Amino acid sequence: xxxxxxxxxxxxxxxxxxxxxxxxxxxxxxxxxxxxxxxxxxxxxxxxxxxxxxxxxxxxxxxxxxxxxxxxxxxxxxxxxxxxxxxxxxxxxxxxxxxxxxxxxxxxxxxxxxxxxxxxxxxxxxxxxxxxxxxxxxxxxxxxxxxxxxxxxxxxxxxxxxxxxxxxxxxxxxxxxxxxxxxxxxxxxxxxxxxxxxxxxxxxxxxxxxxxxxxxxxxxxxxxxxxxxxxxxxxxxxxxxxxxxxxxxxxxxxxxxxxxxxxxxxxxxxxxxxxxxxxxxxxxxxxxxxxxxxxxxxxxxxxxxxxxxxxxxxxxxxxxxxxxxxxxxxxxxxxxxxxxxxxxxxxxxxxxxxxxxxxxxxxxxxxxxxxxxxxxxxxxxxxxxxxxxxxxxxxxxxxxxxxxxxxxxxxxxxxxxxxxxxxxxxxxxxxxxxxxxxxxxxxxxxxxxxxxxxxxxxxxxxxxxxxxxxxxxxxxxxxxxxxxxxxxxxxxxxxxxxxxxxxxxxxxxxxxxxxxxxxxxxxxxxxxxxxxxxxxxxxxxxxxxxxxxxxxxxxxxxxxxxxxxxx
Numbered sequence: 001x002x003x004x005x006x007x008x009x010x011x012x013x014x015x016x017x018x019x020x021x022x023x024x025x026x027x028x029x030x031x032x033x034x035x036x037x038x039x040x041x042x043x044x045x046x047x048x049x050x051x052x053x054x055x056x057x058x059x060x061x062x063x064x065x066x067x068x069x070x071x072x073x074x075x076x077x078x079x080x081x082x083x084x085x086x087x088x089x090x091x092x093x094x095x096x097x098x099x100x101x102x103x104x105x106x107x108x109x110x111x112x113x114x115x116x117x118x119x120x121x122x123x124x125x126x127x128x129x130x131x132x133x134x135x136x137x138x139x140x141x142x143x144x145x146x147x148x149x150x151x152x153x154x155x156x157x158x159x160x161x162x163x164x165x166x167x168x169x170x171x172x173x174x175x176x177x178x179x180x181x182x183x184x185x186x187x188x189x190x191x192x193x194x195x196x197x198x199x200x201x202x203x204x205x206x207x208x209x210x211x212x213x214x215x216x217x218x219x220x221x222x223x224x225x226x227x228x229x230x231x232x233x234x235x236x237x238x239x240x241x242x243x244x245x246x247x248x249x250x251x252x253x254x255x256x257x258x259x260x261x262x263x264x265x266x267x268x269x270x271x272x273x274x275x276x277x278x279x280x281x282x283x284x285x286x287x288x289x290x291x292x293x294x295x296x297x298x299x300x301x302x303x304x305x306x307x308x309x310x311x312x313x314x315x316x317x318x319x320x321x322x323x324x325x326x327x328x329x330x331x332x333x334x335x336x337x338x339x340x341x342x343x344x345x346x347x348x349x350x351x352x353x354x355x356x357x358x359x360x361x362x363x364x365x366x367x368x369x370x371x372x373x374x375x376x377x378x379x380x381x382x383x384x385x386x387x388x389x390x391x392x393x394x395x396x397x398x399x400x401x402x403x404x405x406x407x408x409x410x411x412x413x414x415x416x417x418x419x420x421x422x423x424x425x426x427x428x429x430x431x432x433x434x435x436x437x438x439x440x441x442x443x444x445x446x447x448x449x450x451x452x453x454x455x456x457x458x459x460x461x462x463x464x465x466x467x468x469x470x471x472x473x474x475x476x477x478x479x480x481x482x483x484x485x486x487x488x489x490x491x492x493x494x495x496x497x498x499x500x501x502x503x504x505x506x507x508x509x510x511x512x513x514x515x516x517x518x519x520x521x522x523x524x525x526x527x528x529x530x531x532x533x534x535x536x537x538x539x540x541x542x543x544x545x546x547x548x549x550x551x552x553x554x555x556x557x558x559x560x561x562x563x564x565x566x567x
Contacts, residue, residue: 004171005171005172005173006136007167007168007169008037008167009037009173010136010173011034011162011167012034012044013140013175014175018143018147020069020071022044022436023044023045024056024059024062024070024071025046025048025049026049026051026079028075028102029102030076030115031074031076031079031101031102034102047464048460048463049457049460050460051456052086053083054424054457055072055083056086056099057428058428058429058431058432059071059086060086060089060090060093060425060432061428061431063090064093065412065432066436067220068096070095070096070097070432071099071100072099073100075101075115076103076117080101080117080123084122084126087126088126091126091157093420094154094155095157096151097156098143098147098157099158099159099160100160101162103132103164104116104163105163105164106166127158128150129146130158130160131160131161132161133161135169136166137171140175141176142160143160144176144179145181146159146160152186153305155218187305187307187321187323189326189327190303190320190322190327191321192330194320198318198331199334202301202331203335203342204342205273205343205347206274206343207268207271207353208272208273208275208350209269209276210234210235210236210246210276211277212236212237212278212280213238213245213279213280213286214242215304216242216245216279217242217411219325222245222246222411225246225324226247228331229252230250232335233252235252235268235354236253236254237255237256237257237269238253239258240285240403240418241418241419242280244408244410245279245411248407249387249407254358256404257561258283258288259288260403260551260552260555262358262362262363263564263566264357264360266553266561270560271562272296272298274299274300276301277303278303279303279304279324282312282314283313283419284313288557289559289560292561295560299318300317301320303320303322304324305321307319362552363375363405370521371521372524372546373546374397374401374475375401375549376521376524377471377528381406381443381471384529384532387408387409388441389413389443390430390437390440390441390443391408391443391444392430392444392445393415393426394422394424394426394444394445394450395423396447396450397447397475397479397551398445398447398450399445415429416429423450423453425450426445426450427444427446427454427458427470428454430442430468431464431466431468434466435464435466444468444470445471446473447472447473448475448504449477449498452502458540461511461538466538467535467537468539470508470541472540472543474543474544474545475549476501476547477493480551486550487556504517505517508538513539514531515539515542516530516531516541517542518544552565553565553566
């Protein structure tokens with residue numbers, strides 16, 4: 001005799017079947033039956049955040065740092081609308097996530113019921129897919145599909161909207177072993193002929209560049225990328241989202257490219273003759289204006305799981321649709337089987353040119369300053385953690401300095417909002433990273449403007465004893481806004497000055513954490529060492545930094561990569 005259980009219990013059982021051990025959420029009326037079922041079991045741990053935006057950011061950080069699907073649970077109405085910023089953040093960066101949202105009872109949908117919004121309509125532009133569950137018998141199949149869609153092909157957030165009455169209705173629980181969807185069959189293997197074309201083009205290259213993006217991280221292709229790059233002896237540059245996909249300390253790494261990329265990376269991109277794009281999307285912050293992208297004629301190979309990303313902004317010559325590690329394995333095998341390499345004399349000349357560009361030392365700053373330079377704080381963080389920390393960031397100048405000066409040698413160690421550029425991301429994302437990696441060091445690099453957007457999550461950190469280290473690069477400005485106002489708006493600092501800041505040390509202490517204020521360059525290293533000695537406590541370090549410091553290099557909007565401002 002079959003046993004029927006409620007939709008709420010089915011939902012929790014589905015999470016258990018998917019191996020979910022941690023979800024982030026905030027309760028409300030439409031999801032109380034779900035919370036009741038979570039309370040009755042101990043396989044899926046629920047983390048209570050203080051705002052729904054933080055729930056989704058935390059699930060995001062969990063997913064990015066663990067290669068698991070992040071899960072968030074929010075209630076209807078404002079619970080959902082509060083979560084939209086986090087959902088859009090995950091969507092822009094292709095993060096695998098399932099968001100379960102409560103909805104008003106089925107019969108009340110469309111009647112402007114209390115705490116009702118059109119969840120499917122609101123989230124449609126910023127999810128990979130969404131579902132409204134209309135019958136309890138659909139629930140298990142729908143959740144199985146959600147996890148499958150979120151984690152396959154080009155990953156992304158999938159939302160499941162569950163009306164309250166569905167969580168009360170009963171049916172027999174059967175969880176599908178697999179999913180078959182006629183309309184969704186992502187390609188995994190690259191086309192053999194296209195891979196052969198790519199190999200021939202690579203062997204003909206005289207000035208090659210490998211340009212690697214976030215797809216390398218998301219598909220766990222760092223090992224294959226490193227093998228290909230080192231076997232070919234080609235220079236490699238990574239996007240903001242791709243940092244750690246190739247070891248930053250290796251000689252062949254040119255660092256990050258783009259608006260705030262290194263001089264050598266940007267110049268190599270402009271003057272190469274063969275460009276191998278791997279898991280990257282030719283974003284506007286990466287290549288600038290497409291009309292000015294390239295100072296020389298060149299051929300482009302583009303490897304990506306998502307066919308819609310290929311030739312979207314820049315026309316490519318050899319498109320290869322497929323899962324990045326699978327394609328790279330086949331490409332490496334083909335190249336090695338031929339026992340032939342590209343023109344080594346031309347490659348030697350190309351490396352000599354790159355070293356001339358690298359000698360410009362485009363990331364130099366005043367190391368003798370009597371005021372703390374933000375770059376120095378990040379360098380000291382790298383030194384104190386020996387490059388082994390997980391680092392999250394918010395968005396702005398501090399994000400760029402983190403990307404430039406913390407040398408990521410491993411994938412999934414750098415967690416930031418790239419596509420949407422979401423202030424408030426850093427702290428809740430760090431929480432998710434810490435839950436996914438409880439024994440590792442986790443640092444959040446932030447600014448005094450960004451940190452205040454989700455600062456209430458210091459309460460969550462206290463509840464769960466998260467030993468995060470917060471590095472607040474405090475220049476009393478919305479730094480990146482001020483930089484653009486200085487360069488392009490005649491030094492008119494309209495609303496970018498933060499003249500009502502809290503005492504961050506006392507604020508951190510009021511939440512039960514340790515606070516430090518650091519005002520002298522000579523105290524930076526010692527403060528960081530002391531903070532990491534406090535292994536079981538969250539430490540908020542408020543570094544008072546130079547208000548006038550700008551991020552260089554900088555490519556102005558609408559310009560080409562070779563049109564950099566260097567000082």
